[in-house]
Amino acid sequence: MSKADLRQSLEKIQSPRILAVGDLMLDHYSWGEVNRISPEAPIPVMRVLQEDQRLGGAGNVVVNLSALGAEVLVCGVTGKDEIGDRIRKLLAENEVDPSGVIVSENYKSCLKHRMIAGQTHLLRMDIDPDPDILAPQKQLINFLEQRIPSCDAVVVSDYGKGLLSSATLKAIAACGKKHRIPIVGDPRRTKSYSIYQDFTLIKPNRKETEAAVGFALKDQNDALKAAEQLKTEVKLEYLVISLDQDGLLLFRSPEDYHFLEAETQEVFDVVGAGDMVSSILTFMLAGQANIEQAAYWAQLAASLEIQHVGVVSFSKNELLHRFDYGETSSKIMTTEKLLSTLPQELPIVFTNGYFDEISAGHLKFLHQLKTLKGFNVVAINSDRSIAKQKGQPPLLNERERALLLSTIEAVDRIIIFDDPDAGNLIRNIRPAIVVKGERFRKQQLPEQEAIQKTGAQLEYFPKY
Numbered sequence: 001m002s003k004a005d006l007r008q009s010l011e012k013i014q015s016p017r018i019l020a021v022g023d024l025m026l027d028h029y030s031w032g033e034v035n036r037i038s039p040e041a042p043i044p045v046m047r048v049l050q051e052d053q054r055l056g057g058a059g060n061v062v063v064n065l066s067a068l069g070a071e072v073l074v075c076g077v078t079g080k081d082e083i084g085d086r087i088r089k090l091l092a093e094n095e096v097d098p099s100g101v102i103v104s105e106n107y108k109s110c111l112k113h114r115m116i117a118g119q120t121h122l123l124r125m126d127i128d129p130d131p132d133i134l135a136p137q138k139q140l141i142n143f144l145e146q147r148i149p150s151c152d153a154v155v156v157s158d159y160g161k162g163l164l165s166s167a168t169l170k171a172i173a174a175c176g177k178k179h180r181i182p183i184v185g186d187p188r189r190t191k192s193y194s195i196y197q198d199f200t201l202i203k204p205n206r207k208e209t210e211a212a213v214g215f216a217l218k219d220q221n222d223a224l225k226a227a228e229q230l231k232t233e234v235k236l237e238y239l240v241i242s243l244d245q246d247g248l249l250l251f252r253s254p255e256d257y258h259f260l261e262a263e264t265q266e267v268f269d270v271v272g273a274g275d276m277v278s279s280i281l282t283f284m285l286a287g288q289a290n291i292e293q294a295a296y297w298a299q300l301a302a303s304l305e306i307q308h309v310g311v312v313s314f315s316k317n318e319l320l321h322r323f324d325y326g327e328t329s330s331k332i333m334t335t336e337k338l339l340s341t342l343p344q345e346l347p348i349v350f351t352n353g354y355f356d357e358i359s360a361g362h363l364k365f366l367h368q369l370k371t372l373k374g375f376n377v378v379a380i381n382s383d384r385s386i387a388k389q390k391g392q393p394p395l396l397n398e399r400e401r402a403l404l405l406s407t408i409e410a411v412d413r414i415i416i417f418d419d420p421d422a423g424n425l426i427r428n429i430r431p432a433i434v435v436k437g438e439r440f441r442k443q444q445l446p447e448q449e450a451i452q453k454t455g456a457q458l459e460y461f462p463k464y
Contacts, residue, residue, distance in 0.1 A: 013287030022058030
């Protein structure tokens with residue numbers, strides 16, 4: 001696969017129609033800090049600083065697919081309770097089709113409450129459905145058989161909470177096979193994967209695979225042995241084993257397989273990586289990518305996921321951005337990612353320019369940013385923007401310029417923009433300080449209106 005083909009395989013996908021089926025959950029996060037041990041028991045006392053609620057389980061897959069730009073339908077069950085109300089509200093906020101969500105009087109909605117201090121998970125508290133209360137299987141099957149034929153792909157996120165019976169899984173597989181629609185399964189932990197017979201692929205993780213085959217996956221040989229065993233037991237086109245920080249295995253046969261290494265040097269949290277893999281595999285197959293392309297993008301997205309604490313989703317642009325720039329600098333990011341990660345505790349300092357003929361003067365100018373004791377954002381004009389304004393492309397392309405500037409200690413973030421000036425960026429970022437070179441002091445700045453509107457302070461650095 002060429003780099004151009006890989007990039008195009010994701011870039012060309014617009015808005016496939018995907019049905020997400022599975023156990024809907026509410027993820028509640030309590031973020032805080034620990035400074036002492038409880039006098040009541042030898043346990044840490046966490047002072048809660050922030051709380052957040054997100055869709056979890058199959059809901060996390062829904063959010064991932066929605067962020068990628070898919071048209072998402074969701075099928076699952078919630079209880080008639082406060083947790084269920086919150087799940088349905090979050091689904092509405094993500095603009096997904098909730099017509100397949102059944103509200104059941106006796107069903108208890110699922111909650112996972114995580115308590116995190118810094119980057120350390122202290123405790124997770126779960127509320128699960130009563131195993132003796134069965135979800136309305138006939139109603140689920142009727143909905144699935146009606147909707148699957150109109151979809152480009154189906155993803156089944158089975159957390160083993162009692163929602164998906166063998167009969168329901170069989171109906172999904174049969175409907176997908178009949179209408180030639182890819183069915184991707186993220187299976188529950190079980191000793192027999194035969195319940196997923198005739199799925200296009202299933203994606204167990206390391207622990208789920210070990211439970212099914214009865215031995216540990218210590219190395220690649222173990223993973224291949226396990227994959228062959230599972231593929232023999234279950235009629236599938238492909239098997240994907242998610243190996244967290246060790247990447248993933250795409251297996252078609254003992255003669256046709258690929259190990260894809262994780263594209264990251266730091267692992268903060270593997271939570272959500274499995275959901276991300278199944279989400280991307282489904283999105284790519286729905287967009288008619290081949291399985292090798294799908295596996296590549298799934299692993300790249302999972303590598304991004306495990307660099308974050310907690311569960312996050314990524315847009316198509318963010319994945320393409322990581323593809324273009326790699327992990328060489330985490331400072332370089334899209335505007336949308338910057339806006340969602342700006343610190344609250346520091347003033348934002350902003351400057352911009354072509355930086356197309358970088359000199360010692362440019363570097364000295366940027367080094368001065370550290371004197372302002374803020375969070376320093378540097379915006380550089382894209383190649384397209386420079387070519388449009390100067391009539392020719394820059395000597396160094398935008399990737400080379402961004403990577404070079406990212407090595408400067410005083411620079412905290414770098415973004416690349418297409419507009420002729422940075423006015424829109426200033427309006428969106430709302431920096432406390434905008435920095436220009438001394439030579440601009442007596443000139444009318446194209447961003448002047450934006451600077452005045454946001455109330456930013458204008459600083460001039462001396463020319464070198």
